[in-house]
Amino acid sequence: MMMNASVKKGILGLALVIPSFLILFFVVIVPIVYAIRESLIDENGSGFGLANYIRLFTEPTMRKNIIYTLNVTIVSTLLSLVISYSLAVYLRFGHGWVVKWINRLYFIPMFVPGVIATYGLITMYGNHGWLSRLLLLIGIDTFPKIIYDYNGLVLANLWFNIPFATMLLSSALAAVPNSVIESARDAGANIGQLFFRFVLPLSYKTMWVAITFIFMGVIGSFTAPFLIGANSPQVLGVAMQQVFSNYQETHTASAMAVLMFLLCSVMGYFYIRTMGKEG
Amino acid sequence: MFNKAKMSMLLILGLCLAMGLAGCGGKSATEAASASSNSSTPSTEISLYTGGSLNVKELWETLIPAFEQANPTIKVKLVYLPSGTGGQSALDRLLAAKQSGQANVDVDLYEGSLDDISKGNKNGIWAKLDTTGVPNLNNIDASVLKQVDDMAVPYRASSVVLAYNSQNVPNPPKTADELYDWIRQHPGKFAYNDPSTGGAGSSFVTTAIYNFLPAEDMNSSDPAIAQKWDQGFNLLKELGPSMYQQGVYPKKNQGTLDLLANGEVDMVPAWSDMALEQTSKQLLPDTTKLTQISPAFTGGPSYLMVPEMSTKKEAAQKLLDYVLTPEAQTIVVNKMYGYPGIKWDLMSKELQDKFASVSASYRQFNGGDLQQEIYKRWQTDVAGQ
Known part of the structure; x- marks a missing residue:
């Protein structure tokens, strides 16, 4: 009887897992295997091989695109992280009406659709945008090139990623007990020591969650770079779309997708390793 | 990436479902049609x-x-x-x-x-x-x-034409060479869109290349013609620094029309139907005028x-x-x-007058796969110069 019950339980457990496994299998694993297979078929020939990948790294345009994407992604991730961390710390330990209002307002950008936000950025920071017109009023007639440039792209990434990262970090910081901070302060710790000795270690894991999410969001972004990025070099998302729909080179596009997947899995490796620790 | 793959697969699944449903719908619709055709009025x-x-x-x-x-x-x-x-x-x-x-x-x-x-x-x-x-x-x-x-x-x-702000450009160019000279003399005041994202920019690029070639080459998809593109691409490269912001090519046909609408540039290549519609709906200023140059842009x-x-x-x-x-x-x-x-x-007569400025003939590009080759080479040679 005992055996029977545990076997039943086992079957029930399997039955419960099967649907999610099937979904995972068909919507994640099969497409990945398919994409890898596609990427190995030589675009110019018919045989299997690494030709598409070799071209990705040897064609100057494509190589520039890859370096540019990594550059934009890493810079955007670091900037977003620094700003969100400062904001979260400020919101956690600051007082007064400013904190209250920022707390209510900072996540609004998350509810604005990407295309609309991008057009908003163009209207605001464009060559003849609101900002340049305001500056003109006070006599400044030189305006840096933001839209259609690297700066605009980083700016858009900050706009999209800061609210979510701040939200994540805020919830982690909420778990830092006041007593810890207060006693450390009493013992004479300065702000730097407070942050690096107490706040950072206590929210370390969440920081990795935030980094992973920002990194993956930025590296795969399309809308903002398509509308406000430079024509060349392009980020991988835009270049992939161009190769896929305009040049109709599906195998090269697959190789780019697999490359992007590999870049993300490096990030995923660090993420899982951090999560696994003291877990 | 995981999320993306998941999303797209879900989308595909959804589409399959929708297609299946639509298939059923289609069947019943044809049944209904055949049923009604059996009734009194054939x-x-x-x-x-x-x-x-x-x-x-x-x-x-x-x-x-x-x-x-x-x-x-x-x-x-x-x-x-x-x-x-x-x-x-x-x-x-x-x-x-x-x-x-x-x-x-x-x-x-x-x-x-x-x-x-x-x-x-x-x-x-x-x-x-x-x-x-x-x-x-x-x-x-x-x-x-x-x-x-x-x-x-x-x-x-419809065809691609030149759309310009008549306030700032009293005498629009009449030939392709005049247009290229105008661009050189007015740096930053002309823009064409990324050719792979819209036909207007594509036409500007294609005509710039094929103006140096015999007319019949436009109807050939012979890959050997690609060897003769150098002169055209050199011209586009040379014009690059005189373009909007020293070489910014907005995305989509609408991208350049937006720049014309807010006055950042004075002249763009645009689809005649898009430009006319937006002028009549006041999305482009009243001062916007259209003209065709010679040899003409492409259309079809x-x-x-x-x-x-x-x-x-x-x-x-x-x-x-x-x-x-x-x-x-x-x-x-x-x-x-x-x-x-x-x-x-x-x-x-009224319609003829309304379209007089743009109804001059246009050329057709029928180069098949060569079009993609042009986009590719433009991306490396002109955008990435």
């Missing part, structure tokens, strides 16, 4: 497959009721496939039906491009048209029909074809005949801001 239902932007759908929603009123025995079912969602698959279906030896298809009229005609011609899926079935074919320029071997009816057209008609396997050719030809009447063409011109498919002198 009527034929023809299916018209069309695609493109929303304005194409709106055009047909105006033309079809007018046609059905004049021909009460014919019902037209409009199958509109928004651009990028499966227009290609309708053509693929026709090709597959032909190859698998099916006797008939439910596509009775198909709207497509020159490319679609040649693709279908290879497999013989389009029916030949003549004036006994469609008397109004006489309204069309004979040379245009000859180009498509009488397999298709060009019922509307949109064609209607009757599949050889259609069982209702007679009814389909009636609709074709109606579309080619001056009355229907007036609707086409007014709704789409496009050019009529029939000869201009059959149209009203």
Whole structure:
């Protein structure tokens, strides 16, 4: 009887897992295997091989695109992280009406659709945008090139990623007990020591969650770079779309997708390793 | 990446489901149609497959009721496939039906491009048209029909033209060389869109390259022609620093029109129908004017074809005949801001005057896969210079 019950339980457990496994299998694993297979078929020939990948790294345009994407992604991730961390710390330990209002307002950008936000950025920071017109009023007639440039792209990434990262970090910081901070302060710790000795270690894991999410969001972004990025070099998302729909080179596009997947899995490796620790 | 893959797979699953459901719907609809045709008034239902932007759908929603009123025995079912969602698959279906030896298809009229005609011609899926079935074919320029071997009816057209701010440009360029000089003399005041994202920029790039080549090369898809592109690409490279912000090429046809609308540039290549529509809707300032240069930018008609396997050719030809009447063409011109498919002198004087600035002829580029080669080389040579 005992055996029977545990076997039943086992079957029930399997039955419960099967649907999610099937979904995972068909919507994640099969497409990945398919994409890898596609990427190995030589675009110019018919045989299997690494030709598409070799071209990705040897064609100057494509190589520039890859370096540019990594550059934009890493810079955007670091900037977003620094700003969100400062904001979260400020919101956690600051007082007064400013904190209250920022707390209510900072996540609004998350509810604005990407295309609309991008057009908003163009209207605001464009060559003849609101900002340049305001500056003109006070006599400044030189305006840096933001839209259609690297700066605009980083700016858009900050706009999209800061609210979510701040939200994540805020919830982690909420778990830092006041007593810890207060006693450390009493013992004479300065702000730097407070942050690096107490706040950072206590929210370390969440920081990795935030980094992973920002990194993956930025590296795969399309809308903002398509509308406000430079024509060349392009980020991988835009270049992939161009190769896929305009040049109709599906195998090269697959190789780019697999490359992007590999870049993300490096990030995923660090993420899982951090999560696994003291877990 | 995981999320992306998940999302796209879910989308595909959703689409499959929707297609399955639509398939069921289609079946019951045809059953209903055959049921109604058995009743007292014998009527034929023809299916018209069309695609493109929303304005194409709106055009047909105006033309079809007018046609059905004049021909009460014919019902037209409009199958509109928004651009990028499966227009290609309708053509693929026709090709597959032909190859698998099916006797008939439910596509009775198909709207497509020159490319679609040649693709279908290879497999013989389009029916030949003549004036006994469609008397109004006489309204069309004979040379245009000859180009498509009488397999298709060009019922509307548009072309790329120069759109400019007449306040800042009192004397617009008349030739391509004058245009290039104007760009050099007015740095930052001209923009064309990334050619792979829209036809206006594509036409600017293509004509800049082929102006150095014999005229007949535009109709050839011979890869050897690509060897002769250097001069054109050098010109585009040289013009790069004189472009908007020393070489910014906005995305999509609308990207450059936006720059013209807010006054950042004074001149852009644009589709005639887009520019005319936006001027009339006040999206572009009143000072916006259009002109065609010589040699002209490219453009092209949109064609209607009757599949050889259609069982209702007679009814389909009636609709074709109606579309080619001056009355229907007036609707086409007014709704789409496009050019009529029939000869201009059959149209009203008023319309002729309205389009006088842009109705000068245009060229057609029919280079097949070479188009993609141009985009690719533009991306490395011009954008990445």
